Structure formats: C-alpha cells, structure tokens
Amino acid sequence: MAYAKQGLLGEFKGRLGNTVIYEVYGKTRIRLKPSVKPPPATGAKKQAQEDFKxxxxxxxxxxxxxxxGFYDQAEGRSAFHEGLSFNLNSYRQAENKDIGAWxxxxxxxxxxxxxxxxxxxxKKAIVSWGAPEPGKVAAGDDAVLLLALNTCNFDCNWVLSKYQRSQQQAEIILPPLKEDEECLVFVAFRKQLQVKKDIRNISASQVV
Structure with missing residues (x-):
C-alpha cells in the first residue's frame, strides 16, 4: 500500500499497480498502463504491419x-509521406510483389x-536513353535523377543533379553486391528551374 501525508496523493511519485504517478512542470500527472500486454497481430492486421514495414x-x-520525386504532388504533408502513401497503396494493389514492378x-x-x-x-553502371516519351513536356536541360538499389538489403547510391537529358548517358556507382543479389537502377527527369509545384515538373521513375 502507498501512503501520502498530503491529501490523496501528496508528494507520492511512482507506480501503484498499473497506475503511474509523476510530476511535470509542477503538476501531478496520472497515467494508466495497460494491465495486459496486447496479443501479437494476426491475419490481416499482421499483413498490414508487414506491408508498412x-x-x-x-x-x-x-x-x-x-x-x-514526390515534392510536386505533396499537398499538406511532406514529400516523403506522399511517397510512402503512394507506394504502400501501389504495393498492396500489385499482383507482382517484385520491387521493380511496383x-x-x-x-x-x-x-x-x-x-x-x-x-x-x-562497380559502375552506364545508363543510356533515347527520345522523350511522346505527348509529354520535356527539355534538353532536364536534370537526370538516378538511383541504384540493392533489392536484398536496400543499400543504394544516387546521382541527382550531375547529368542532363540532352547528354543521353549517365554513370552511377553500384552499391556492394554479393553473387546472388540483384540491383535495380531507377531514372527520372526533372525540370531544371521550378517556379511552382506542378506535376509536369518531374517524370514518373522508370526502372532501367
């Protein structure tokens, strides 16, 4: 039993069963801890957690x-979280779960x-490309974005502003690869000077 001289709690700080009592900025706080550890996720919930991870x-x-890559699409949240949401949805809808497919x-x-x-x-890869995709905006001075990804441990290297579309060729150092590991190289093209957010500023990434 815990006993306090000053009122119900007085100056007591600590734990009473599943109740934690502590002080923050001169005020007493009470927090309840779960009395029973929740069971591990199963079924659809477990799959959702694994997908997210x-x-x-x-x-x-x-x-x-x-x-x-997702800066121009992000509205009200960061580009990172825009990309996370997009790819989580893409992964869950994909029949082919290979990384390069989604x-x-x-x-x-x-x-x-x-x-x-x-x-x-x-240890390097030379990426080359031809004409722009028809029917879409492009310019010779578009910046080339490259990323090489080890699909086993997710090590990667990237080159984000060194090359332009008109050069039609770029080099990238590959991440370390063991004999049985695969590497994917992604490429995208971005407008050199962005005045404002616009989905025409950048292309959808392509796997070479």
Missing part, C-alpha cells in the same frame, strides 16, 4: 530521391525516356 524501409533507404521513386507527368538501356562495367 517493407515500404517504410524502402522509403527510408531511397529518401534522397523520394523527397524530390516501387515508384517519383510520380509526375513530365516525359520519361524511350529506349532505356544499361551496361555494367565493374
């Missing part, structure tokens, strides 16, 4: 790209590129 891990690994590091209506190709030379 996977997508969040990928967003954290690729956030340098994602913060640019992961988007940017989303917009600017032209991507046709005839994407990749050539690996040792």
């Amino acid at each position: 996977l997508v969040m891990s990928l967003m954290q690994a690729t956030k340098a790209f994602v913060r640019i 992961l988007q590091l940017s989303n917009g209506q600017r032209a991507g590129a046709q005839n994407l190709a990749i050539q690996r030379e040792g």
Whole structure:
C-alpha cells in the first residue's frame, strides 16, 4: 500500500499497480498502463504491419530521391509521406510483389525516356536513353535523377543533379553486391528551374 501525508496523493511519485504517478512542470500527472500486454497481430492486421514495414524501409533507404520525386504532388504533408502513401497503396494493389514492378521513386507527368538501356562495367553502371516519351513536356536541360538499389538489403547510391537529358548517358556507382543479389537502377527527369509545384515538373521513375 502507498501512503501520502498530503491529501490523496501528496508528494507520492511512482507506480501503484498499473497506475503511474509523476510530476511535470509542477503538476501531478496520472497515467494508466495497460494491465495486459496486447496479443501479437494476426491475419490481416499482421499483413498490414508487414506491408508498412517493407515500404517504410524502402522509403527510408531511397529518401534522397523520394523527397524530390514526390515534392510536386505533396499537398499538406511532406514529400516523403506522399511517397510512402503512394507506394504502400501501389504495393498492396500489385499482383507482382517484385520491387521493380511496383516501387515508384517519383510520380509526375513530365516525359520519361524511350529506349532505356544499361551496361555494367565493374562497380559502375552506364545508363543510356533515347527520345522523350511522346505527348509529354520535356527539355534538353532536364536534370537526370538516378538511383541504384540493392533489392536484398536496400543499400543504394544516387546521382541527382550531375547529368542532363540532352547528354543521353549517365554513370552511377553500384552499391556492394554479393553473387546472388540483384540491383535495380531507377531514372527520372526533372525540370531544371521550378517556379511552382506542378506535376509536369518531374517524370514518373522508370526502372532501367
């Protein structure tokens, strides 16, 4: 039993069963702790938690790209959380759960590129591209965004402002890869000078 000389609680601080009593800025606070530890999630709830964990891990690994890639779509929240929400929905709707089939590091209506190709030379990859996608806005000085992702441990490298669309070729260092590991390279194109947010400022990312 806990006893306090000054009123019901007095100067007592501590725990009484599942009740925690403490002081913050001179005021006494009382907080109830759960008396029973909740059971582990099962079924649909467990699957939802696992989906979120996977997508969040990928967003954290690729956030340098994602913060640019979803900036123009983000309204009332950060570009990171816009990308997280978009990709969580994309993952849950995808029949093919391979990362390259559903992961988007940017989303917009600017032209991507046709005839994407990749050539690996040792620890680097050379990415090349052809004409812009037809029917969409593009410019020769569009910035090229590149990211190489190890799909096993999510290590990645990126190049975000070194190259322009008109060069039609760019290089990126690949993250360390073991013999049985796969690497995906993502590319997107972004307008060089953005006056205001506009979904035509950036293209949807493409896997090379």
